[in-house]
Amino acid sequence: MVALALLKTQGGYVPATHEDQLIADSHKIGEVIRADFKKMRNPGFHRKFFALIKLGFDAFEPKKQESKYGEIMKNPEQFRHDITILAGHYLQSYRVNGDIITTAKSIKFSSMSPHEFNQLYSSAIDVLLREVLTHYKDQAEIDEVVEKVMSFA
Secondary structure: OOOOOOOOOEEEEOOOHHHHHHHHOOOOOOOOOOOOOOOOOOOOHHHHHHHHHHHHHHHHHOOOOOOEEEOOOOOOHHHHHHHHOOOOOEEEEEOOOOOOEEEEEOOOOOOOHHHHHHHHHHHHHHHHHHHHHOOOOOHHHHHHHHHHHHHHO
16 A cells, blocks of 8 residues: 555645656546545654654764674664653564563654644653753753754754
8 A cells, every 4th residue: 555645635635745756647537546544743743743853863872882793883773763662652472482571652744643743752752861861951942952953854
């Protein structure tokens, strides 16, 4: 199944991005397709969350360590998952051996409501202030820096 984002305009629905246009163009005129519509949350806020995570990741300086496989590296995807889990947005399940594993909830538009995403953003700032961005005084100061980061992107 292919996902297609549409934008409502005066003339009707149009593909939201170039990639969406390519998907729409791949169907023949007169061809019938079926779609389930979901309202997307604010993509700008989604980008703001990733700018926040990047700010935290760039400031994150773990102790250098080696394993038998070489130097252990920082991983931005793992960092985002860890912040999401520490912010309280996770699922727990059992492994085959009976151990419990904790995984970050998906932040895809289709997986998280706008309300839940707002809570995640606020909780993520609290986690970053406590764990990584300790030189910032509050959420307002971090929001200001994130807005500056986004203006350069």
